Amino acid sequence: MLHCGDFGIWPGAEGARYLREVDRALAEHDAVLWFVDGNHEDHPRLGRVPRVEGRGRVAERVWHLPRGHRWRWHGRTWLALGGAVSVDRALRREGLDWWPGEQITERQALRVAADGPADVMLTHDCPALVDHEFGTPPSFWAREDLEAGDVHRRRLQRVVDAVRPGHLIHGHLHRAYLRTVDMPHGPVRVAGLDCDGLPVGNWAVLDVPTMAWLKIPLGPKGPHEE
Numbered sequence: 001m002l003h004c005g006d007f008g009i010w011p012g013a014e015g016a017r018y019l020r021e022v023d024r025a026l027a028e029h030d031a032v033l034w035f036v037d038g039n040h041e042d043h044p045r046l047g048r049v050p051r052v053e054g055r056g057r058v059a060e061r062v063w064h065l066p067r068g069h070r071w072r073w074h075g076r077t078w079l080a081l082g083g084a085v086s087v088d089r090a091l092r093r094e095g096l097d098w099w100p101g102e103q104i105t106e107r108q109a110l111r112v113a114a115d116g117p118a119d120v121m122l123t124h125d126c127p128a129l130v131d132h133e134f135g136t137p138p139s140f141w142a143r144e145d146l147e148a149g150d151v152h153r154r155r156l157q158r159v160v161d162a163v164r165p166g167h168l169i170h171g172h173l174h175r176a177y178l179r180t181v182d183m184p185h186g187p188v189r190v191a192g193l194d195c196d197g198l199p200v201g202n203w204a205v206l207d208v209p210t211m212a213w214l215k216i217p218l219g220p221k222g223p224h225e226e
Contacts, residue, residue: 001031004171004193005038005082005124009046009058019059026061034063036082038124038171043101065122067104068112074209079118079163081156083108084125084172085149090142103148109155113162120167120211127157130181130190132173161185167211169193176201176217193217 008018026033034055037046046064049056054071056064065080072078083104092098104125126132128150137146160168164185169192176194180187191213194201205215 001026001033002122002169003033003035004122004169005036005084006040006171006195007035007038009037009041009064011042011045015042019062023059023061032061032063034065034080036065036080036122036124037067037102038082039084039086039102040097041099041102043099047101067108068115070115070118076119076211077117078120078122079112079165080122081112081159082124083152085145085152087137087141087145087149089145090140103152104155104159106155109159113159116163118163118165121160121163121165121169123156123168123170124172125152125156126170126173126190126192127160127168128153129157129160129183130179130192132175160188167191169206171195178213178216191217 009015010018022033037043046056046058046066049058049064051057051066054066054069056066058064065082067081067083069080070077081104083102085103086092086098089098094100161184165188166186167189170190171193173192174195175192177190177192179190179192181190182188189211191204191206193204194217196202201217203215204213204217206212207214
């Protein structure tokens with residue numbers, strides 16, 4: 001199972017209880033979960049977890065995919081690149097519900113791009129060339145955070161341009177869709193997943209050997225494929 005970020009790495013007893021419950025549910029189904037970091041994670045804690053074969057072991061069956069981690073599945077190279085900007089940063093408190101390290105840094109972007117092509121990217125943020133219409137943001141979101149979000153999407157796009165994937169799967173925007181996007185290197189099949197707490201839209205089923213979606217991301221009004 002792959003998770004597109006904002007998985008829920010949280011401090012304190014509540015965070016520990018959540019991990020135990022997820023780990024227990026995975027064990028009941030003999031499953032393993034790999035996730036990229038979203039912006040809503042305790043990033044310093046993720047930086048301290050032990051790594052095995054490049055992955056961070058958060059629990060017995062829960063593993064973090066650090067930014068730039070690559071692996072091979074069925075003849076394809078997969079690339080993990082979590083991170084995004086909290087556009088609601090003005091409402092959050094450092095150390096309680098916001099932590100530094102949420103963004104892909106310029107240095108990380110350059111390193112990942114230099115490592116060469118990949119067939120599939122698993123990200124939290126959405127690259128800039130995937131167009132979306134957004135309404136007027138809430139007045140309590142700071143302009144500098146919204147601008148930082150745009151800068152971050154452009155930074156991710158530069159990595160995509162260098163890596164040249166044919167497929168990209170992301171979260172963050174709280175939108176479920178499946179779309180083919182023309183990028184400088186060619187068409188990219190982009191899937192976006194919605195946020196938690198919804199009956200649909202935040203999960204899908206992918207046949208990894210063929211890269212065919214068996215259950216596509218569903219929005220509240222049904223399939224959203226463009």
